[in-house]
Amino acid sequence: MLKRTILSKKFWMYFFAYLLAAIMVFPLLWMLISSFKPPGSTVTVLNQLLSAPFSLESYQAVLRPDGTAMMWRWTFNSVLVGVVQTVVTVLFSSWAAFAVSRIPFKGKGFIFVFTFIGLMVPMESIVVPLFNMIVDLNWVNTYHALIWPGMMLPLAFLILKQFIDQLPNELLEAAKIDGAGFFTMWAKIILPLSKSSMAAVSIFIFIQSWNNLLWPLLVAQERSMMTLPVGIPTFQSNFATDLAIPMASNVVASIPALIVFLLFQKHIIRGIALSGIK
Amino acid sequence: MLQLTDKTNEQIISVSAYKRKETIRNYATAALFLAPFMVLYIWFWIYPIIQGFITSLTTGSYGVEQNFVGLSNYAYMLTDNKFWVSFGNTLYFILISTPTIVVLGLIMALIVNSKLKGTTILRSAFFMPYMLSISVVGSIWVFILQSRTGLLAETFQLFGYTMEISWFGSWGMGWLSILIATLWWTVGFNMILFLAGLQEIPEEIYEAADIDGASSWEKFRYITFPSLRGVTALVILLQTIASFKLFGQTFLITNGGPGISTTPLVHYIYQVAFRQWDMGYASAISFVLFLVISLIAFIQYKVLMKKD
Numbered sequence: 114m115l116k117r118t119i120l121s122k123k124f125w126m127y128f129f130a131y132l133l134a135a136i137m138v139f140p141l142l143w144m145l146i147s148s149f150k151p152p153g154s155t156v157t158v159l160n161q162l163l164s165a166p167f168s169l170e171s172y173q174a175v176l177r178p179d180g181t182a183m184m185w186r187w188t189f190n191s192v193l194v195g196v197v198q199t200v201v202t203v204l205f206s207s208w209a210a211f212a213v214s215r216i217p218f219k220g221k222g223f224i225f226v227f228t229f230i231g232l233m234v235p236m237e238s239i240v241v242p243l244f245n246m247i248v249d250l251n252w253v254n255t256y257h258a259l260i261w262p263g264m265m266l267p268l269a270f271l272i273l274k275q276f277i278d279q280l281p282n283e284l285l286e287a288a289k290i291d292g293a294g295f296f297t298m299w300a301k302i303i304l305p306l307s308k309s310s311m312a313a314v315s316i317f318i319f320i321q322s323w324n325n326l327l328w329p330l331l332v333a334q335e336r337s338m339m340t341l342p343v344g345i346p347t348f349q350s351n352f353a354t355d356l357a358i359p360m361a362s363n364v365v366a367s368i369p370a371l372i373v374f375l376l377f378q379k380h381i382i383r384g385i386a387l388s389g390i391k
Numbered sequence: 392m393l394q395l396t397d398k399t400n401e402q403i404i405s406v407s408a409y410k411r412k413e414t415i416r417n418y419a420t421a422a423l424f425l426a427p428f429m430v431l432y433i434w435f436w437i438y439p440i441i442q443g444f445i446t447s448l449t450t451g452s453y454g455v456e457q458n459f460v461g462l463s464n465y466a467y468m469l470t471d472n473k474f475w476v477s478f479g480n481t482l483y484f485i486l487i488s489t490p491t492i493v494v495l496g497l498i499m500a501l502i503v504n505s506k507l508k509g510t511t512i513l514r515s516a517f518f519m520p521y522m523l524s525i526s527v528v529g530s531i532w533v534f535i536l537q538s539r540t541g542l543l544a545e546t547f548q549l550f551g552y553t554m555e556i557s558w559f560g561s562w563g564m565g566w567l568s569i570l571i572a573t574l575w576w577t578v579g580f581n582m583i584l585f586l587a588g589l590q591e592i593p594e595e596i597y598e599a600a601d602i603d604g605a606s607s608w609e610k611f612r613y614i615t616f617p618s619l620r621g622v623t624a625l626v627i628l629l630q631t632i633a634s635f636k637l638f639g640q641t642f643l644i645t646n647g648g649p650g651i652s653t654t655p656l657v658h659y660i661y662q663v664a665f666r667q668w669d670m671g672y673a674s675a676i677s678f679v680l681f682l683v684i685s686l687i688a689f690i691q692y693k694v695l696m697k698k699d
Contacts, residue, residue: 130502134516137575140531141519143542157534157545205428212424218417224425231436233688237636237657238681241664241673242443243435248453262435266428295420326525326639327657331665345526346643356534363527370522378515385580386587 144367147360148172156356171361181351184365186337187344192369194259194329194340195322199315201260206269207311211299214277215285225274231267236328244331258332259340265321269314272387276310277303309380310387316377317384323370341366440681447674457671464675474676476651477659480566484655485634487570492630493623495574496581501615503582504589514586518579525576529643532572533559562652565645569653573640577633581626588622589615621694628691635684656680 147156151168155161175182209228213221236243243262252258280303288298326342333339339347345366349359374381447464451457468474503514520528535542536558547554558568592615600610638657641647647654647662654662656676664673 126502126505127507130507130513133499133502134513137520138516140535140575143535144527144531157540157542159546159549201431205431208424209428212421216417216421216424218414218421228432229692231432233685234436234440234681235632235636235684237638237660238677238684239436239439239443241660241670241677242439242446244664245442245446245670246439261431264431264435266432266436270428295424299424320522324524326642327661342524342526342639345524345530349530354540359530359534363530367523367527370524371519374515374519374522382518382583382586385583 144360144363147357148364150357152358153355154357156360171357172365174358175361175365182348182362183336183339183344184362187339187341188366188369190256190259190333190338191323191340191342193256195319197256197260198264198322199319202264202266202269202318203273203311203315206266206314207273207303207307208299210270210274210277211295211303214274215298215303216295228267228270232271236263240327240331243328247332253332254335254338256338259329259338263322263325263328265318268388269318272314273307273310276307280306309383312377312380313384313387315384316373316380317388319373320370320381443674443681444678446670447672447678449671450669452668452670460671464672465679467672468675468679473651473654473659477654477656480651480653481635481637481655484566484569484637485631487566488573488634489627489630491570491574492578492581493626495578496626497585497619497623499578499582500585500589504586514582517582520576521579523576525639526643528572528576529640532568532575533644536568536571559645560649562649565649565653569637569640569644572644573637576640581630584622584626584629585619588619592618624694625691628687628694632684632687632691635680635687 143156143162146162148171149167149169150156150162151166151170152174154166175184178185213224247253247258247262250257284302284306285298288302293301324342325340329340329343333343336344336347345362348362352359446457448459448461449457450460450464499517503510503517507513533541538544538555538557538560541558544554544556556564558564596614597610600614605613634655636657637655638661641653641655641658642661645653647658651659657680660673660676660680663669663676
């Protein structure tokens with residue numbers, strides 16, 4: 114009797130957990146299957162969706178270089194912006210964090226508070242003056258405009274500073290006795306030790322950059338300068354009922370992010386945990 | 392540091408000279424390490440805040456002369472019905488999204504942290520949507536929900552029911568659509584925060600409770616839930632900030648409509664600035680948004696500091 118209730122309780126837990134997972138995955142699965150239907154087919158009726166014909170025509174339509182969708186270019190733009198933003202943010206923040214954490218000088222408290230203000234400033238509340246700056250600099254429709262504003266400098270700085278603070282002092286003392294300069298200390302000691310923190314922060318920044326819509330929407334007005342989040346809606350608005358082609362473009366746009374997810378699962382999760390709690 | 396056995400005057404002078412030299416060198420090195428960070432940070436974060444505030448005291452647009460008008464943009468805001476509607480919309484979204492995200496995120500974290508088989512697969516399934524770009528999320532949910540030709544309506548049709556719901560046609564249904572899409576997209580993020588909190592609870596407490604014969608509900612009620620208080624506060628605060636920044640979902644799914652019934656604050660700023668080109672007024676609303684979010688972020692800082 115007792116055993117039976119435990120068994121059935123376990124059964125219901127499995128049932129509920131996997132039902133929830135199925136609901137979460139279903140839209141993704143639908144997107145994937147729809148994208149393999151020929152252009153113009155009905156993908157919203159389930160029995161028609163699962164029966165033949167299947168083809169790669171929708172992908173060909175989306176990826177054709179002369180088409181209205183510039184998927185290759187947009188993906189390139191998104192990747193370029195994401196990679197440059199990530200590398201620059203993490204590198205600059207790591208230097209700054211190292212200086213505040215390990216080089217003796219006065220005014221550290223001020224720098225800490227000054228940086229903390231940045232955490233409280235959402236991009237959304239400064240887009241208007243930022244856009245005015247970009248216009249004045251003549252940067253509209255350039256990579257400069259896409260890349261330089263909207264990096265997550267304060268967050269990266271504070272996470273990396275917290276990490277460097279925890280490192281034992283003996284390591285750097287030993288290096289100092291050996292006559293190492295500060296740059297050598299950063300390159301030979303700090304950088305290798307904070308690799309995993311940096312990886313976690315990097316991937317988190319990359320996801321944020323990859324998903325950013327508002328800023329590129331403002332500064333990338335030419336089709337060739339758009340990133341995926343901006344380009345895809347402009348392209349999809351041409352399709353009212355034919356969903357196979359839009360779905361193929363959704364899949365193409367999601368592949369890089371899903372690859373990042375599969376390769377760096379652990380780092381992504383650590384990045385989120387770091388960004389919130391520590 | 393240096394041990395001086397024989398303190399002659401000369402040595403003391405040379406030591407203090409050495410120290411002064413070292414201090415100067417430290418400042419120079421620190422400045423070099425900080426410079427790239429500070430240049431970008433001041434240029435693209437601090438300067439725009441100041442510039443935005445100055446712009447909020449002016450009228451005018453591109454090609455039109457800027458005039459100093461004092462606080463009149465702010466005075467206008469008080470009587471601007473659209474501002475209050477979009478502010479109210481934002482508060483409404485906080486009200487409906489926060490409880491759902493907290494509860495669902497916690498449930499998912501508990502599932503993934505349990506001893507069920509296949510938790511890695513479950514974790515991936517719950518988290519995967521977060522990796523998608525907002526345009527993909529928006530388009531998937533428009534295609535699922537749109538009336539008559541959407542996946543949901545067609546599926547009901549397949550089983551012989553007609554579903555006459557206009558998902559984007561009213562205030563209530565519009566916000567429900569945005570809530571569903573947001574929930575699906577971001578719940579995995581909150582799950583990870585809860586999971587990190589769960590993993591900090593020492594296993595021994597549960598073992599002790601087992602010995603005392605505590606039921607699973609009692610364990611949740613008296614161990615898990617109190618331990619997660621900090622994380623829950625964090626999730627609520629992050630969710631509130633995210634709701635104040637809401638833009639992509641309304642822009643892509645309902646386009647703020649019908650009318651302005653699903654237009655949140657950032658969307659309204661976007662319209663005022665980049666559709667009506669009223670930079671002064673848009674800056675004034677932005678400054679209010681900035682103050683509100685700073686206040687929440689400040690509370691978040693206080694909450695987190697208390698934990699340590």
